[in-house]
Amino acid sequence: MDKAEIKKRLKEIQSLPTLPPIVSKLNEMVADEDITAVKLGKVIEKDQVLTSKLLKMVNSSFFGFPQRISTVSNAIVLLGFNVIKTLIVTSSIFEVMQASDVGLFEHSLGCATACGIIAKRRGIKNPEEVSTAGLIHDLGKIVLRSELPEEYEAIVKEAKEKGLYMREVEQERIGTGHGEIGGILARQWNLPERLVFPIEYHHKPEKAPDFKEIAAIVHFSDILIRAIGFGYGGDPWVPALDHGAWERIKLTKSQMREVIAELDEKLVELQDFTLEIKIEG
């Protein structure tokens, strides 16, 4: 398959059954200025399966809310519509991922957790949005896996045999990387740019046209969670650090120690969450 063909395939992804019909309805509703969280919540709550999945995600430890969130409208108020929408859009993808690639699922949850910790320390207004960006930063890998399974397998195999980063092999074989692919898809789904850019640029955060700080946090969280070795992101290597991004968000040694300890504590809780998923199947 040549590169043009691959690009074409990726463009067609929109037609996949990954986007629940409820999303376009919600988008329409949000365009209406008089809409309230309660009204939106009511629409979502009609879908019981989606609701239970959603509440499970918002109550998991990577968002770290002390009190239990028991209704969708409550979740919308606390986390913002961007986060809820993203969780709905990606819920079926995560379902596929839980079944087919637990390692990548754990990597994503771990990265989300680290993003939340760093974003909160930096006093970012909606840290849950940064967590969500972390949660879906490897969207491109999931898409590659489901859309171009043979190509994906060949990439993983070559990366493993030659001891390379996955994205190096992606670049060489399909002329683009999982960051860009994730970006294309996130844009097609009309996710806001504050989520699209951090996904697209998580390996080169300083090149992001905007939201460089969020991109830097996702970039470093990816490094941190791989460094700790929680989950598996397709290859075992800690990615190179972008020092421009590090200047933006850098931590002193003692701050870093605190982040590591806090993350470790949360990862244990997260293990509880993933164990539960594994048990429930």
Add this chain to the structure above:
Amino acid sequence: MQRIPIKLAKADMVLAKDAITPEGQVLCGAGTKLTEELISRLRRQGVLVLSVKGHPVRMPGECSLAQKLKELDKRFSKVGNDPVLRALKHLIGEYWVIEEKGPEFLEKLKKEAKH
């Protein structure tokens, strides 16, 4: 000391730290010996994680400290020249040593390394 999801707690394990709810309320203190009843009561109160003495549970895929440190080293092999990442690696390694063996052990290791 080991932190475990409460699901994996068993009777006769001893708390190394206070058991606290996610809201930060202390329910029982370090040194308490767990019983089945106590565990289910803590669960009902929303406790998710317990710190227990020793290292009673092998988590799936978990390996020895020495093995963990070796793999940490390996994961960093492509970025070993980056000073920030090198520092990060050391901090993670130190954290694991302290968690499993205590701070005195780390001091001992550091002294040995100097000689």
